[in-house]
Amino acid sequence: xxxxxxRALSLLTILLGIFAATRGLVRALPGDPLETLIAESGTSxxxxxxxxxxxxxxxxxxxxxxxxxxxxxxxxxxxxxTRQPVAEVVAKRFLNTLALSLLALIIGLTVSLLxxxxxxxxxxxxxxxxxxxxxxxxxxxxxPWLGPIIILTFAVIIPIFPVGGNIIPxxxxxxxxxxxxxxxxxxxxxxxxxxxxxxxxxxxxxxxxWKVILKYGFAPASAGLAxxxxxxxxxxLAGAFVTEVIFxxxxxxxxLVESVLQRDYMMVEGATFVAAGACLMGTWAGDxxxxxxxxxxxxx
Amino acid sequence: MxxxxxxxxxRYSLLWLMMWFIAAAFFSGSSxxxxxxxxxxxxxxxxxxxxxxxxxxxxxxxxxGSLTSAAFALFTTITxxxxxxxxxxLTALTPKTVQFMLSRLLDLFLAFPSLLFAxxxxxxxxxxxxxxxxxxxxxxxxxxxxxxxxxxREILTHDYIEAAKNLGADSLWIMKKHLVPPVLSICMVKxxxxxxxxxxxxxxxxxxxxxxxxxxxTWGSLLAQGKEYLIEAPHIxxxxxxxxxxxxxxxxxxxxxxxxxIKGLNTFRKMIHVES
Numbered sequence: 001x002x003x004x005x006x007r008a009l010s011l012l013t014i015l016l017g018i019f020a021a022t023r024g025l026v027r028a029l030p031g032d033p034l035e036t037l038i039a040e041s042g043t044s045x046x047x048x049x050x051x052x053x054x055x056x057x058x059x060x061x062x063x064x065x066x067x068x069x070x071x072x073x074x075x076x077x078x079x080x081x082t083r084q085p086v087a088e089v090v091a092k093r094f095l096n097t098l099a100l101s102l103l104a105l106i107i108g109l110t111v112s113l114l115x116x117x118x119x120x121x122x123x124x125x126x127x128x129x130x131x132x133x134x135x136x137x138x139x140x141x142x143x144p145w146l147g148p149i150i151i152l153t154f155a156v157i158i159p160i161f162p163v164g165g166n167i168i169p170x171x172x173x174x175x176x177x178x179x180x181x182x183x184x185x186x187x188x189x190x191x192x193x194x195x196x197x198x199x200x201x202x203x204x205x206x207x208x209x210w211k212v213i214l215k216y217g218f219a220p221a222s223a224g225l226a227x228x229x230x231x232x233x234x235x236x237l238a239g240a241f242v243t244e245v246i247f248x249x250x251x252x253x254x255x256l257v258e259s260v261l262q263r264d265y266m267m268v269e270g271a272t273f274v275a276a277g278a279c280l281m282g283t284w285a286g287d288x289x290x291x292x293x294x295x296x297x298x299x300x
Numbered sequence: 301m302x303x304x305x306x307x308x309x310x311r312y313s314l315l316w317l318m319m320w321f322i323a324a325a326f327f328s329g330s331s332x333x334x335x336x337x338x339x340x341x342x343x344x345x346x347x348x349x350x351x352x353x354x355x356x357x358x359x360x361x362x363x364x365g366s367l368t369s370a371a372f373a374l375f376t377t378i379t380x381x382x383x384x385x386x387x388x389x390l391t392a393l394t395p396k397t398v399q400f401m402l403s404r405l406l407d408l409f410l411a412f413p414s415l416l417f418a419x420x421x422x423x424x425x426x427x428x429x430x431x432x433x434x435x436x437x438x439x440x441x442x443x444x445x446x447x448x449x450x451x452x453r454e455i456l457t458h459d460y461i462e463a464a465k466n467l468g469a470d471s472l473w474i475m476k477k478h479l480v481p482p483v484l485s486i487c488m489v490k491x492x493x494x495x496x497x498x499x500x501x502x503x504x505x506x507x508x509x510x511x512x513x514x515x516x517x518t519w520g521s522l523l524a525q526g527k528e529y530l531i532e533a534p535h536i537x538x539x540x541x542x543x544x545x546x547x548x549x550x551x552x553x554x555x556x557x558x559x560x561x562i563k564g565l566n567t568f569r570k571m572i573h574v575e576s
Contacts, residue, residue, distance in 0.1 A: 014408075021420075028424050040426075140548040142500050144507035144523045145541030148530050152537070231411075238413030242504055246527065257508050260423045268423045272416060279412050 097251035108175035116186025138180025147246035223294035230286010234279035313550030365517035373498035388448030414439035
C-alpha cells in the first residue's frame with residue numbers, strides 16, 4: 001500500500017514538473033517573450049491582454065501558481081488564433097487520438113499475439129519465418145511513406161474506405177508500424193519461458209500443445225510484456241501523431257503540429273501537457289497491470 | 301571467428317548501400333533547376349522515375365536529397381556516440397548519488413517520445429536543422445549513455461582492472477587499454493542502428509514540416525511532396541520512399557550481423573581470459 005502511495009506521489013510530482021515545463025515554453029522565447037510572441041504568431045490581440053493571459057507581468061513561480069489554480073478548474077487559457085478555450089479543443093482532439101490508438105492497439109495486439117505465439121510454438125517453422133521477415137520490414141517502413149501508400153491502396157486500387165475521416169486506414173497504418181516489433185518480442189519472451197522446464201513437464205503429462213503454449217509459455221511472460229507495453233505507450237502516441245497528420249485525422253497530434261507551425265503558444269502549452277501526461281499514465285497503467293498479473297513482484 | 305558479412309543478406313545490403321552512395325555522390329553536383337513544363341510528369345524514358353512538382357528528374361532529386369539526409373544522419377550519429385561516451389564515462393567515476401540522479405534524469409528523457417521534445421523546441425526556436433538535431437540527440441543519447449555507463453561500471457568490477465592498478469598502471473592507461481576498446485565496440489554495433497534511426501527521424505520530422513528548412517531537398521521533404529500530390533502523381537510518393545526503406549532494411553541486416561559477430565568475439569575473449 002505504501003509503495004502505491006509513494007508511486008502516486010511521485011507521479012503527481014512529475015505531472016507538476018511537466019506542467020511547469022510547458023508553462024515555461026513562452027518564457028523561453030528569445031528576446032522579450034511578449035514581443036517575440038507577437039512577432040512570431042502575428043496575432044492582433046493587444047499586448048496588454050496577452051501579457052495578462054500568459055501572466056508575463058508576474059515572476060515565474062507566482063504565474064505558475066495562478067496558472068495551476070486556473071488549470072485545476074479546467075481553464076487552460078484561450079487559443080491565440082481562434083480564441084476558443086484550449087481545454088475544450090484539446091479534450092475533443094484527445095478523445096479522437098485515444099479512439100485511434102485503441103483501435104490500432106487492438107489490431108496490432110491481435111496480429112502480434114497470433115504471430116508471436118504461433119512462431120514461439122514451432123521454432124524455424126513457417127510462422128517463425130513470417131515473424132522474422134514481417135518484423136524486419138515493419139520496422140523499416142517509415143510512417144510518412146506507409147501512410148500515403150495505404151491511402152493510395154484504399155482510395156485508388158481497392159476503394160473500400162473513403163480517403164478522409166475513416167478510422168480504419170490510419171489505425172491499420174499505426175498497427176502495422178509496431179506489430180512487427182511486438183510479434184518478435186512476444187516470440188522471444190514466450191520462447192524463453194517455454195525453455196524453463198515446466199513446459200516439458202506439462203507435455204510429458206499429456207497437456208495439449210495449445211494449452212502448454214498459453215499456460216506455461218504466455219502466462220508467465222505476460223506480466224513483463226504488460227509492463228513493456230506501458231513503457232511503449234509514449235512511442236505509440238508519437239506514432240499516432242504522425243499518422244494523424246498524414247490522414248488529416250483531427251486528433252491531438254495534428255492539433256499539436258498545426259499549433260506549433262502556426263505558433264499558437266497557448267494551444268501548444270495545453271496540448272503538450274496533455275500528451276506528456278498521457279505518456280506518464282500509460283507507463284503507470286503498464287506497471288499496475290504487471291502487478292495485477294504477478295502480485296508476487298509487488299511485495300518485494 | 302567467422303568472417304564479417306559473409307552471407308548473401310549482408311552482401312546485398314552492402315551492395316545496395318555502396319551503389320546508392322556512389323550514385324548519390326555522382327549526382328550531388330547535378331542542377332536542381334526547375335522545368336515547370338515537366339511538372340508532375342510520370343515515368344518516362346528520359347526520366348526513369350518521373351518528375352516532381354518543379355519538373356525536376358525524380359531520380360536525381362532523390363539521390364541529391366538522400367545525400368543531404370545521410371550527411372545529417374552521420375553527423376548526428378557520431379555526435380550522439382561522442383556525447384554518450386563522455387557523459388556515460390565521466391559519470392561512471394562519480395559518487396553514487398550523482399549516478400542515481402543521472403539515472404533518474406535518463407528515465408525522464410526515455411519516458412516521453414522525442415517528438416514531444418522536438419515540438420517544444422520547434423515552437424521556441426522555429427523549425428529547422430536545430431530542431432532535428434535536438435530531437436535526435438534526445439532520442440539516441442539517453443539510451444546509449446545508459447548502455448555505455450553500465451558497460452563501464454561492469455568492466456571496472458573485473459579483477460584485471462585491479463591487477464592493472466596493482467601493477468602500477470595509471471588511470472589513463474587503464475582507460476586506453478581496458479575501457480575504450482569495449483565501449484567503442486558496443487558503439488560500433490549500435491552505429492548502423494543509430495544511423496537508420498536518424499534517417500527515419502529526419503524523414504518523419506521533415507515530413508511534418510518541423511525539420512529541414514523549406515527549399516532543401518531531403519528524404520522527408522520529398523515524402524511530404526509525395527503526400528501533397530498523392531492522387532495526381534503517385535509516382536512521387538512511391539519512388540521517394542522506396543530507397544529509404546531499402547536503406548533502412550540494409551542497415552538493420554548489417555547491425556544484426558555486427559552484433560552477433562561482436563557478441564561471439566566477446567565470449568571468445570572471455571574464454572581466453574578465464575583460461576590464462
